[in-house]
Amino acid sequence: MVEDRASHSGPAIFERIAVLGAGLIGSSIARAARKSGAARSIALCDHSPEIVTRARQLALADDYFVSAREAVRGADLVVFCVPVGANAELAEQVGKDLESGATVSDVGSVKGAVVAAIKDWLPEGVHFVPAHPVAGTEQSGPDAGFASLFSNRWCILTPPENTDPEAVDRVRRLWSAFGSNVEIMTPEHHDLVLAITSHVPHLIAYNIVGTAADLEEVTRSEVIKFSAGGFRDFTRIAASDPTMWRDVFLHNKDAVLEMLGRFTEDLTALQRMIRRGDGDGLFDLFTRTRAIRRNIVDLGQETRAPDFGRRVLDEGDKGQ
């Protein structure tokens, strides 16, 4: 019966996946595991009984748990899908209940601190393959997830040295079955890459939305009305889950501060160009940055439609 739903070729990759945390990412993993047939059965757990009830209504899994310790029993893959700061406690909680030979993974946007936090709680004979699917939306909770969230997105694995290659390979195959492209790198390099591609962008988006909200000369209503000039793009990522992002900044402090330092240096140089009226300097930068967008679009990481395709254009509008 599971086979009927399978979209990846070959037998299930895991007998039973326990997904700990039924938010946007956890619920999407449950859906993708079901849809791809990559797991024979799915255990879904959340510490909130309301969220478990909702997950059950959505029929996201085979079995539902409020207790993580119960959820991991019999699972050959356990995926931590909680905010970065909650991993250590969760690992401590379930460590002794993990099956021998099982693999533990996670989905955290920070790897160095998370690997350190989880690792010591895992018993001998349990494999650890940290993962970060670089995908998401600004929405949260089990209703926000969908099976194709990871499709054509990258997933980064950061296995500690000497991890069993077979365990790494199974986790890789799982993400491939979800439609992701998989890369392997060190936790340190991951944290630097994500600081610039994700963490600092979120930080400056949160920051400008905060700056705008606090102005006295410009009313909140004006900010909202005239947001189509560019501001509203920033509000999307500044609407992301506050707990998740607080934890990201607390746990990837060094790389974020390093990249933020570079951003600020560059911004100071740009500020000076404006103050001095250096039009050529501005023009050069603005021309260079256009090319990056083209690359992102060409590599399928972004829609080609203008304005993110926010508006479905009436093609009849294009001519007369």
Add this chain to the structure above:
Amino acid sequence: MVEDRASHSGPAIFERIAVLGAGLIGSSIARAARKSGAARSIALCDHSPEIVTRARQLALADDYFVSAREAVRGADLVVFCVPVGANAELAEQVGKDLESGATVSDVGSVKGAVVAAIKDWLPEGVHFVPAHPVAGTEQSGPDAGFASLFSNRWCILTPPENTDPEAVDRVRRLWSAFGSNVEIMTPEHHDLVLAITSHVPHLIAYNIVGTAADLEEVTRSEVIKFSAGGFRDFTRIAASDPTMWRDVFLHNKDAVLEMLGRFTEDLTALQRMIRRGDGDGLFDLFTRTRAIRRNIVDLGQETRAPDFGRRVLDEGDKGQ
């Protein structure tokens, strides 16, 4: 025949509109004027013969010109649709050819400097009603325009004191016919509002894309692959027209530097929270910023769909 295409009620608002500049905004105005029936005839001009040829292929207007002086003859409304820095020269060029009683308008994203640049070149008896439609996409040129670009967007008018109220009213009715909501404010207030809702957001988007491009530790290819984590949102506005944006920063220097100063102060405070591990401070800011997005969505200035609706979700994915 024009009446057949009219979607606004009542007779044409202008006999003949001359649109000077056939880029994204100018070509969209020509299309919207045609579609709404707000003008009996449309003259479209661009200093580039290639763009004029393309505009003619797209059948955007009734008459086509490379010479702005010829284009404005017989027009009761002349709209400057050129980069902010090109307005003064254009005004000097066409000043003497404007019809007595005609109205001149523009679409510039900066108002103080533009009003000053244009005003002195206009003869007695010509009205001046500066305008800024707060709408656009990251694309440029006559092919990028569309008639509904201004629909449900705000258009800001900044008429100098003592402008003929009838001229202001006709320009207001024109933008209403294009589907815009019209507001009137002073050029100075406009420039402050737009500095925070548009100019500084563009500046920091250009800046972070530049910072990422210049890193040695993180390759260009990594930035592109993992851009779905947030960065790619910034690349959209950092792909906007370099000439237009250079001119915006050169001509709205004071307000941009003022707002940038506040942004930087706030960012420094945020940086300190991260350095000190102030999780509560981060959480508070991240919670506050969520509310702004909700307001923007509720007021119809943004799509409700997650991730800007970039992906059409398969609703079958939502449950099992």
